[in-house]
Amino acid sequence: MDTTASRVTRHYACLGNLLDEDRTAEMSTCDLVLTSQGKEFKVHKNVLMMFSDYFRNMFTIEMKEKYEKVIEIKEMPYQRLGNLIEFIYSGSITLTKENMFDVLQDALYAQIKSLESTCFEFISENISADNCLKAIIFARQCNNNKILNEAYEAIFNNMNKLQNNEGFLELDIKDLTTIVTWKKQHVAEDSFKAIVQWVNHNQSQRKNLFGSLFCQLQLTSVTHDALTRISEESLVKENLQCSNKLVKAFAQLKYPQCQHKFLLMGGYDSETDCVAFDVITKTSKYLPKLNFPRCAATTVKVGSRVYIVGGADNQGEGHPYQSCELLDLNDLENGWKPMSNMLEPRKWCRSGTCREKIYVTGGYDHQCLSSCEEFDIQNSKWMSISNMRQARYVHATVVLNDMVYCIGGVNNTTFHFSSCECYDVRSGKWNVIAPRNEARSGLASVVLDGKIYAIGGRDDGKRISTVETYIPEANKWLFVESLHLARSCPSACVLAGKIFVIGGWHGSSRLNSVEIFDPTTEDWSFSFKTKKPVYAATVAAI
Structure with missing residues (x-):
């Protein structure tokens, strides 16, 4: 049905076309010529005034241009002036990532509100690392907080790429200050590097600002390696305020006073569960479920992110996974996210983290594996590293002083063994270290106060309760106080300077008890019981 509204719309379109055609007609009624760089454009003053506040002001107040027949627009190259005139007459213009700021600048110059809005909408949809610094300039000029915040977000997410950019x-x-603290739990080392670059760009005027900027950083999620690198910066060393903050961060990392929770993931009869336990209140809370059922997997925590790697379904009897996933504890709403697959499928593998990388050792895939992999967190990429000297699975892996230690386990020919070895992440080589006093597989292991603890496990078909500690300086294993209950394949972590050992297999049943080791008294004690038995699960202190 041909409505009045549609007829009016067609009429307006026809009028616009006629006026546009009149600009090039032989008997044109145009009453003004705009020029730029020697190019001329015939236009109608009334049309310009209808769309542009700039031209309306020019022709309605006593300016000399009001009476001129030819006006030069020096601020605009002729191609851009032609595009602007085309928009005024037709309402259309081609916007690209390459020209969007130029078009916005011309719209602001000509004071064409409709074109400004179109540009802002397009820019908002196309802000990237390549243009976010320029976007800040226009956002501030136009007092557009939406564009400004989107530019901040883009800069924050691309800090490493942009920190040397002149802009x-x-x-x-x-x-x-806004950018480096953009998120509550920001990537503090990236923010730190950006601050250092910014201060050093004009150190004579900015050095006095470094302390206040540094104190904005949240160092609670920074690894020991990253803190060490930060401590080596001269700007930090020369600033007492920064040095004090760094000392507190190291202390918090060693004995986190607020860290009183651990996260249990997967395991027998709980393959997709992810449960946070508070060891003070002795309560638990279910977090988002894993995307895949995982038993016999391995876990590391880096910053606010928990990574779970490999494993298998069907109570660990299924085919091993290559897949991995991660959970950001500051972004629980989005749940577990898939990450790059390992190079090989693995179950009963073990892992540790060092220098912003994750190391995964051994495991089982139709046979015992000696192969190991390294995951570069920054580049989200897996790489092979040197094979262990001894293939092993159901072993233990911990990291201490840039060394990845692999302890005990099972291989293809020996049921259980006591051999141990360590991988130097700097040289890329494996070296044999002293064997444990007792052969064991299915053990748990943690690092506390510069010592490695090997806890429980299985030897010759029986579960064991003994615990040994390794002193790297002496290359020696010593027995310490045994667990109250023998356990194989328990989970273990360190909270507030104490070792927590959770669940495991007792020989005829799975355990739900939690034992705590206090290094000051060298005693084990029972803490609490989990709602469900825990076996072949993986754990992270959070």
Whole structure:
């Protein structure tokens, strides 16, 4: 049905076309010529005034241009002036990532509100690492908080890429402070590097700002390796306020006073469960479930992210996984996210983290594996590293002083063994270390106060309760106080300077008891019981 509204719309379109055609007609009624760089454009003053506040002001107040027949627009190259005139007459313009800021600049110059809005919408959808610094300039000029916040987000997410960019180095202190602390749990080392680059760009005027910027950083999620690198920066060393903050961060990392929870993931009869336990209140809370059922997997925590790697379904009897997933504890709403697959499927493998990388050792895939892999967190990429000297699975892996230690386990020919070896992440080589006093597989292991603890396990078909500690300086294993209950394949972690050992297999049943080791008294004690028995689960202190 041909409505009045549609007829009016067609009429307006026809009028616009006629006016546009009149600009090139032989007997044109145009009453003004705009020029730029020697190019001329015939236009109608009334049309310009209808769309542009700039031209309306020019032709309605006493300016000399009001009476001129030819006006030069020096601020705009002729191609852009032609595009602007085309928009005024037709309502259309081609916007691209390459020209969007130029078109916005021209719209602001000509004071064309409709085109400004179109540009802002397009820019908002296309902000990236390549243009976010430029976006800040226009957002501030136009007082557009939406574009400004989106630019901040893009800069924050691309800090490593942009920190040497001239535009980044010329940011003012207000913008920089907002960017480096953009998220509550920001990537503090990346933010730190950006601050150092910014201060060093003009150190004579900015050095006094470093302390206040540094104190904005949240160092609670930074690894020991990262803190060490930060401590080596001269700007930190020369600032007492920064040095004190760093000392507190190291202390918090060693004995986190607020860290009183552990996260149990997967395991027998709980393959997709992810449960947080509070050891003070002795309560539990279910977090988002894993995407895949996992038994005999391995876990590390880096910053606010928990990574779970490998494992198998069907109570650990299924085919091993290559897949891995991660949970950001600051973004629980989005649950577990898939990450890059390992190079090989593995179950009963073990892992540790060092220098912003994850190391996964051994495991089982139709046979016992000696192969190992390294995951570069920054680049989300897996790489092979040197094979262990001894293939092993159901072993233990911990990291201490840039060394990845592999302890005990089972191989293809020996049921249980006591051999141990360590991988130097700097040289890329494996070296044999002293064997344990007692052969064991299915053990748990943690690092506490510079010592490695090998806890429980299985030897010659029986579960064992003994515990040994390794002193790297002496290359020696010593027995310490035994567990109250023998356990194989328990889970273990360190909270507030104490060792927590959870569940395991007692010989005829799975356990739900939790034992705690206090190194000051060298005694084990029972803490609490989990609602369900725990076996072949993986754990992370959170």
